Amino acid sequence: MGNDGGSIPRRIELVKEKQKDIRLNPDLERLAAWFHCALSKQPLEPPIVADALGKLYNQDAVIEYLLDKSAYGDADKICSHIHSMKDTTKLNLTPNPAYSEAATGAATMGNLEQDIKARFICPISMKEMNGKHRFVYFDTCGCVIAEQSLKEIPSKECVTCGKPFENENVIVINPQKEELEGMKAAMEAKKAKAKAAKKAKKAAKAAMPESDTSGAVSPPKDKKRKHHSESPEGPGTPKKLNTSGISSSSAAVVMSKVAQELAEKHKKQELSSAVKSIYAKKDVKGNYLTMGTFNRYA
Numbered sequence: 001m002g003n004d005g006g007s008i009p010r011r012i013e014l015v016k017e018k019q020k021d022i023r024l025n026p027d028l029e030r031l032a033a034w035f036h037c038a039l040s041k042q043p044l045e046p047p048i049v050a051d052a053l054g055k056l057y058n059q060d061a062v063i064e065y066l067l068d069k070s071a072y073g074d075a076d077k078i079c080s081h082i083h084s085m086k087d088t089t090k091l092n093l094t095p096n097p098a099y100s101e102a103a104t105g106a107a108t109m110g111n112l113e114q115d116i117k118a119r120f121i122c123p124i125s126m127k128e129m130n131g132k133h134r135f136v137y138f139d140t141c142g143c144v145i146a147e148q149s150l151k152e153i154p155s156k157e158c159v160t161c162g163k164p165f166e167n168e169n170v171i172v173i174n175p176q177k178e179e180l181e182g183m184k185a186a187m188e189a190k191k192a193k194a195k196a197a198k199k200a201k202k203a204a205k206a207a208m209p210e211s212d213t214s215g216a217v218s219p220p221k222d223k224k225r226k227h228h229s230e231s232p233e234g235p236g237t238p239k240k241l242n243t244s245g246i247s248s249s250s251a252a253v254v255m256s257k258v259a260q261e262l263a264e265k266h267k268k269q270e271l272s273s274a275v276k277s278i279y280a281k282k283d284v285k286g287n288y289l290t291m292g293t294f295n296r297y298a
């Protein structure tokens, strides 16, 4: 720090020097990105989330931003692509056992020449998450590991939690500027894919009532919304929208179950209206009674 002459620098001198460094030194910019929320610029504190471009945020800051887009002045430059918490992934980070001892040093960035103790490490290689090593996260499970560990263990399942992933689920944390364009394109492609899947789901949903119910009462709107995309052939065959991720296929199974239940319900409704018509022939009072139970059931 240039205080080898024996003089003890006052704090104000050190702080001035630090500020100049941050602006001029891209390495320090990188360090800031690994230790601070991209939005609030506060030190990263769990729960920490990451976006599709590999930026790190304190979850609270993102929530605040979503509630009030003007909460942070430069937010449009940083995270205009975040429209809901779904555009972020909550990270599953491995604490660095060596962190607590050096906690104060890490927090202030006072001694930048020294190694700043990172708060998190790669659970496989034990490498510190300090910006000196490349790290990735899976947007399927949020686990964070060093990129090298990912390369060394060729697997299609997360080495930390076992959840399957595809290449498109691997997001580089704080990527190089050159990588950013590619990541943006990947993000847009993924969004378009999700949108198309949603559209297909909607179309299948719209086609459903005509195909399986002829003239019967259509299910209530909110129940309909829960339907997953069903092929017109009928429920029971979950349509594979996304080959990756166990969550989407298991969701499809759940959705098809819901659809089956609804179809079952339709049959019962038809049955109960048949019963109702029998009573209607007998007397008017009975008809009203069954109408009541029918409505309550529906």
Ligand SMILES: [Zn+2]
Pocket: 138, 141, 142, 143, 158, 159, 160, 161, 162, 163
């Ligand atoms: Zn995982």
